[in-house]
Amino acid sequence: MSAVAKTIDISVQPLGLKARGECGQTLRKILQELGVELSSTCNGLGRCGKCRVVVSRVQTAVGEPTAAEREHISAQELLAGFRLACQARAQGNVEVCVPKDSMIWRTRLQTEGVETSVEPLPLVKKLYVELSKPTLRSLEPDLERLMRKICEHNVRPSYLPPQILEDLPETLRIANWKVTATVWGCKEILDVEEGNTTKASYGFSFDVGTTKIAAYLLNLSTAETVAISSMVNPQVKYGDDVISRIAHAVRGETERKELQLEALEGINQLAAECCSKHGIDPRHIYEATVVGNTAMHHLLLHICPKHLALSPYVPAVKRALNLKAHQLNLRINPHANIHFLPVIAGFVGSDCVADILATSIFQEEDPCLLLDIGTNTEVVVGNKKRMLACSCASGPAFEGAHVRHGMKASSGAIESAEVDTETLEVRFRTIDNAEPRGLCGSGVVDIVAEMLKAKIVDSEGAIRHDANSSRIRVNDHGQLEFVIVQEGKTGPRDIVVTQRDIREIQLAKAAIRTGISILMQEIDIRLDQIAHMYIAGAFGTYIDPASARLIGMIPYVPLSIIMSVGNAAGMGARMALMSSKARSMCEKISHNVEYVELAAHSDFRSTFMESLRFPYR
């Protein structure tokens, strides 16, 4: 008897891939090995139901559906060959069709932010110096000769990387003693280059989110943003949310390293893309700043993230960290300084610090409110005297998960909608004006607000049964649902909002609203005292503040004080790249912001319960 697994043939449509695989493996695993990434928010646990594929000759190819499949796929769909790739295991030769909805698309990423003026005070200085040659009457050693000239520029570096020192004698002589020294923070020499290269001085800011990574390439002399690029965080294959990533990382050393390498490789790709597009030598990138939530921060630094997911959720470190590019295998100047901005708490990361920096809340006289909405929504309330922050487990509903036809903000997502209060007819707009594929966060908020206005949903969140409209109906699971898109009429398939979806939205918006309420209570600020309300993040850019206010996600403040600040975290990261003063501010922000652990707050449960209702009057 041989223990070797049976080999099977696989073909993948509509991609036209053909390959061999191992019998008994899940289709997800087989597809992953072929480089086909599927949507997933549960990292293959059969919980999210996103990784739907269609299998031909389903009985012989993958056998009986699991309980998880029966829950997410209707009996009719099962008959048609629909299966969950994370559940179905290949049992013979298999032909898999991957629907568009199940593939990971390049989502619409928000990297514009709000351009704030940054005074260029970079830590990197390039100095061109011409040295005299050593002679028998001038025996000063090479480094001391160089340092003396550099000190004439009012900087006194005390460190030179050993690798630069190793070849300094040759560098100086080949350059005929005319070189450019790059000095960092007035205290370290990062590089010594032949001739005058003072004009070529660049830096990167990276905003590493759970979903996306954004890169900003800046000219350090002018503070000009030369290039912006972004991509889906390649870690997404290990799950959509931080908890799945942490769960994967704590499995073992290999897995923890995998997650680090995925993110670093993403950063390297973006950096290479920006540099090559603008003909910039990666050696001339001398610094980078990095922001992200605390889980991304830990994973990037290969810090054990286990305790971020265990009560009391403390991070391993809070302060800002500086590493060298070569320590992270970043393919820029190996001695470039990589500055990780400080974090606030286990679920309030350096992206939130950067948000606060970019919006200047920490310098404001009047109280401000800041939301950075995502799977975890960070809320900050305060002014220059005092600031409180918390993290709300708003869940991925606003990012397209846990909602029947939810999807990321990519092509074909319904991003805004209107419901006729009389006819209940729906008018909508999709991203790229493409055929409707589902609902992204801003679309979900809009729809729910419109359903409230049209009284399709009551203040408790119950869908009202209305025999007069075909748009309100009972689905296979006996649940009421509201039809947004009708198959064959307004789109290629039905897109609905179910009773269960409404419950998910209630949970999500209640989580955010609870955070806001508790922080305002703790800091003792009334709603009418709030001077500015900032909504940051991709979702925040597209959301309709009126709808958000209507469903009670945000409190009832005048629309005039609400400001969408886009990717404020990316802006903050760029400010920190350009200025040491901004970095000191970040240290102060990280130190001064008081973190409030909602779960430990005595009013948490009651406030949350109150927040579940829709406030529409």
Place this chain on the structure above:
Amino acid sequence: MSAVAKTIDISVQPLGLKARGECGQTLRKILQELGVELSSTCNGLGRCGKCRVVVSRVQTAVGEPTAAEREHISAQELLAGFRLACQARAQGNVEVCVPKDSMIWRTRLQTEGVETSVEPLPLVKKLYVELSKPTLRSLEPDLERLMRKICEHNVRPSYLPPQILEDLPETLRIANWKVTATVWGCKEILDVEEGNTTKASYGFSFDVGTTKIAAYLLNLSTAETVAISSMVNPQVKYGDDVISRIAHAVRGETERKELQLEALEGINQLAAECCSKHGIDPRHIYEATVVGNTAMHHLLLHICPKHLALSPYVPAVKRALNLKAHQLNLRINPHANIHFLPVIAGFVGSDCVADILATSIFQEEDPCLLLDIGTNTEVVVGNKKRMLACSCASGPAFEGAHVRHGMKASSGAIESAEVDTETLEVRFRTIDNAEPRGLCGSGVVDIVAEMLKAKIVDSEGAIRHDANSSRIRVNDHGQLEFVIVQEGKTGPRDIVVTQRDIREIQLAKAAIRTGISILMQEIDIRLDQIAHMYIAGAFGTYIDPASARLIGMIPYVPLSIIMSVGNAAGMGARMALMSSKARSMCEKISHNVEYVELAAHSDFRSTFMESLRFPYR
């Protein structure tokens, strides 16, 4: 036709090795590949004549002798099969006998030095701390929690290696929040260990010489020297002197790396030996200091040494350097600080700085004279007001090279001798009282002094022909020579001092004496003002000061002010290991000592010519 070289059989006696080799290779290369290292001071250029081997069936095995072989081997010896391994190339199966004299022996190494008291002020501090556990009411992150406790001990470290941070959450929890932090220089944490390990705190000092490497293992809490170990510098296979090593290193990147790795491997071996002998965990070695001549310094740091050998001989760097153990692949705590003491000039290294530290010249009121005798002899003259240093190309005569029967100070070397002025009979003492194999440095100095006293040599250095004594005779090359050991009578083979040997000694001692004279002239100090004269180095320990004075190597000072200080450099390195104050002193010494380039001095040639004569009156 095949291009593959013919393979031949080799046997090596008396080692009993058998192997296959490539036809056309030198015997030296073949033996090297078998791990048999031969004496050599010219790195296989056929100049030193040290790598003598005896070949059986010499005609068919290795063919005709080269010009270099004819110069170093007498016609009679050639007939007997004597050849130079670096010259003779295998042409067929070959049986090689390696005489004891040609093998590299473990030489007598001088690592005792003079024990000076060192006040323990180490930069390494181990602090045991007990932390409170985080709770929902105490959310301080792990590192900040640790740092706060550490700061209670009046140190404010601001840096922790990323590798330690990566696992800090697990380390703290496994240790139940009771850990020992090792702090360096009050500013860096080097390690965080479970439990209380404050007692285990060690450091190394390494003295890396051209010929030997000495290691001193110190208990950092008590300043006690726990172990001393030493070995031949493994780089010796690339030549005996710094110039051969530099020549090899500048051949290419591989060669430069080779030399670095050889020396580092030597250091690693010594460290492992010392640790295992005393049951010390290498992780508990937190710091090391390194001294050596400037070539060794550059080679260890992989710094391009090319310009050390080219006028004006400036080093790449002068200041002290700190590296981490892992950057050099040293197998001690990877975050241990490796402190390279500063150098003075291209030919005056950190060993000389350590000599000055250990002898306290830089604090003396009265003028002192310091010699560190070797292939290059460093001379320092001065006191706390002013110090001058130079390097004299004394050559390897005092180390056994360039002298007919010269050898290193190893077993069987004649280390002291007396000549009866009447009978010219010689009495001698050998190291280990072994059969005489040759003359080591102190023996050479003694013999020449005795030959002067017995008027065998006149003040110009000419051997006087004396038909009355069989000990003075004419050799094969028509040169006069004085017989120290007679074959069959007082030893297994003749050991002689030739006229050419006397010339070598004259050149060597004149080089040293010229350095002393020029420095004293430059600093304007008379001989009778010298309060102390220190002779450092292995050779300095065994030399008879009266003989050295008699041949004019050192000036005519009272014997009472001459002090042999043994391995003062090793002592200085240990003082620097134990005290940051000592390190600052070294920086001052390196900065303040004025280097005098003898070759550029207007009086150099005339002073050297005067110094060639023997002063014996």
